[in-house]
Amino acid sequence: MRIWGKVLGFLFGFMLSRNIFGALLGLWLGHRFDQGMGFNFSNLAGPKSEADRQAAFFYSTFSVMGHVAKAKGHVSSHEIAFATAYMDKLGLNAQLRQQAQDAFREGKMAGFPINDCLAKFKRSCAGRPDILLLFLEIQIQVAFADGDLDAEEHDALRNIAKQLGFSVKELDNLLEMIMAGASFHQGQAGQTVNKGKQLEDAYKVLGVSKDASKAEIKKAYRKLMAQHHPDKLIAKGLPPEMMEVAKEKTQDIQAAYDLIAKQG
Template structure:
């Protein structure tokens, strides 16, 4: 609620015309606040829409750059990009811009550092968005179930640009790849698959079989605080990314339940 127009209008009106002037000043100050509020609200909405579009364009441009790093973009990697456009409901001009960004990212002249600078401006003060950006790029690199050395090099370059230590990025790599495997596993599993499923659950939580129940719960709570949809909504996460957040939260919850059951 904006009140400065009313405040100064009333004050100036009183100085000029006492009570009558204060009433008149309050009225014009009210009209000023109302008009400014509407304009500012529209500006904010336009600004947020532009920021979201910039985020998507950067995301797909870097995605194209990563998938091209191995020399040729695979069908799985193209399917991954298309699936995310569908999941995020990108259509019309927004989808065409994202497709163009993906193609631009595959070009030899693509400037990754320039895109990282732009991303930091777009996501200023939004660590949750930067986190999701990195996780999406890791998933894109593993879309064909193989991490090429060049893809790993680019991911580490992205991490360095965003202030993510190499060790932490490797941890993210292990956790996200484990999450993809964990999510894809069906209910019917062989003993070997069950063993791998449990191993993936530990990696998702960032713990080991030797970790105490207290440490497991602490890791679980920390991850849920970062990925829980309700918390991300409160931070202003674009609605298009909510499905991604929900899936990650479900995998974290399932991993925690499996690890806790194993420890019981």
């Protein structure tokens, strides 16, 4: 039997009104709370351990990945290949790969509760905005898996960003940085890329303009490195299996900064 709503309602009602009528009103409101309007306080803290937070990141990453892949109505071969390559990059064992595949499959099902999933994930990342940022970057990469961003995929990303607390402007900036990062990474991997385009992409990877001062460039570089440092992200709840994602990102950030520095 729930009684705490009645007790607290009576006390607060009396304290605020200083008379029995206010106390009775508080008692009635407390009774309503006890009957079914209660709040599940056990959910406030989210996952209780580091393992729980890492599991939440792992599941949310692949289920939302499936949702984004299905945004335009069907999952293309490019998106399936991207998800598979991602699992390969992470070096998942058979059990974790199966869990990732199950989450991806669940995410692309009709009626997948995307907002509920993101709300639970965000609660698990309380005080860890860098984890949310990396998560959003991963979903942007999924949307660009086929080399294009459809309107439906863009809408899906906007909703994901909104649910996680990012503004439209922040999302647009990330989209530009991720697109440039993909092109820049190709150049770093040895693919033939125009040097002028490579330098242009390097500025975008750091999120600065060509006219930025050395101080501004260094500040942007340090901020990005701090946000994506693998060890820091692991400490904040990133699953160890996904360290390679953060490591690759920091390598591109470092390479972009070094390329720009050479020009000065």
